Amino acid sequence: MQITDRLLIRRFNAGDRHALRRIYEKYKPDLLSVARALLKDSTAAEDVLHDVFVTFASQAGRFTLKGSLKGYLAICMANRARNVNRRAGRADPERLARGRPEPSQHPDCSEAAGDAEQRRIMISALDQLSEEQRCVIALHVLSSLSFREIARQTRQSINTIQSRYRYGLKKLRSLLDGQVER
């Protein structure tokens, strides 16, 4: 764990609101990115961020951590986003099993004039991945978590995590075939 995080957690455990704010401000951008990558609805992503931090705060006074704080919070975000998706039916096995979309459904980068469109394309592509693949890619790319950290936090083997990432990225390449060459 980073020394700054260790100091922050010590102050957080003592009930220091400034420490809580520092933690929030420090990790909010990455965490919100992860949530937005895993959820279609940006409001839902913000709700997940809110819920994760309130839950995290409720552990003050007894919070202990062996890995990185960012890793812990990012995994919390991913888990909660997964629950939201499951409740919303996004993780419907049939839907996930659809695989590669028809050509007409292909994300088209030519439409990506704006950021919103670019995001829609990425979400559309990510949506075709399995939940596990999507999660590992979001954590690694958007939250800069190492495979080792993801493996530790999710209690999976590092090989499993790396495989999910590799196959997920391969599928993304396939889905976005030709689009990212520009």
Added chain:
Amino acid sequence: MNQAEKIKRLMREAFRQASDEAVTSALDDRTLNEASVAMRRAVAVHQPVGRLAIWRTIMKNRRTRLATGAAIAAAVVLSVAVMDWLAPPAWAIGQTVKALKSVRSVVIRGIGYDDGAAAPFTFWIRPSGDGGEGLDMRLECEFQTMVVRGKKAWMYLPDKNVVMIYDDVTTSYGMMRDLQWWYDVAALNPWITGKVLAAAKHVAEDWEEVYGPDERTGRDCVFVKCAYGAQSSFWFVCDLETKLIVEAKYWNWSSPDPEGPPACHATSFAYNEDLDDSLFEFQMPEGVRIIDKGKIRKIEQEARVLSDRAERLFMERKYAASIEAYQQVYDRFPDLTDGVPASTALCMMGAAYRMLGEPAKVVEVLQRQLTEYGHLEGCESQYYSLGRAYLDLGDKEKALKAFEDCLAIGAGRHGPDEFPLKHAREYIERIKME
């Protein structure tokens, strides 16, 4: 750039840009406010030792102890509503709640106890005269005068000839912390609201009531005992005719036995007296030293900005620049007590010097940190880092001493297999084997 890298870049651009746009201050406020409340509750529940430490810090000072006691005596008026759902038909406490709703002011007189020494106080309370949220309050006793008007507060300590000004009691720390806790509840609405009921229902316990005449007046009353956790107990008397509280006692950690003397005894409650506005206007005594807590908060914000910059530099591995920034934090804000940024700055300078491979400098800043801030909790980590630096310098004797200090100070604060105790123990074993 290969295709995989392009996909990653696209992802970062898509979701990070979107994140920045979506992050509103409303989200921050909502999240941080609710998280702060959750943190405060959790610390109170999960860290009784820490909570006790706060109480002891406050209560070892006679004047803050009295202020806290008086504030809590007033809180009885509010918290009595807690037991609504437990009250038997003979005395529906909802009636008291209803009676309190028509209260325009309360004047509480009583005695605060400090190691057996009694200190009489008077406490005036009314809904904010400015029509805003919260309360106007004035506390007077031998050791202090405190005036709270809306969110602003003045605390005069005659023996120190100091007036402390708080621009917002709902966000102030330190001496006003407990007042703030209570104020948070009161500020929901002066006197009783359903919110208070709902919030307080979760914490009251050991309800007990006895009916009989009040020895002082002969009037029929109900005598109620209740507790808030193991450390706080209330006893109060409610007049069965007026439904209002007429007497209350409060016990805390310093006198937890409800059979023993209380920390505070509110001997009389006078309702609906006409309170002059001037009562809630603070008259600044001549020649006092003024400590403006609002200005201090601004300074704290400056310290935070500079600390953030130093930390960013550290994270970017620009250690020399980070040290320079942390040095500024240490030089400019040596006396800030909230978060103690100067102490953190020294710790971080030690870490940065270590990254630069300058153990002598590590020793220098950590020794300074321990000399000036060694009384703060968590210094065992600095002893551990000091031991590492001495090892880097080849001084095993001093390293051993530092690691042993780490173990001694950290015992009870950390598990034996947690950082830094586990690591210090391993180094000790290694040094002894060599």
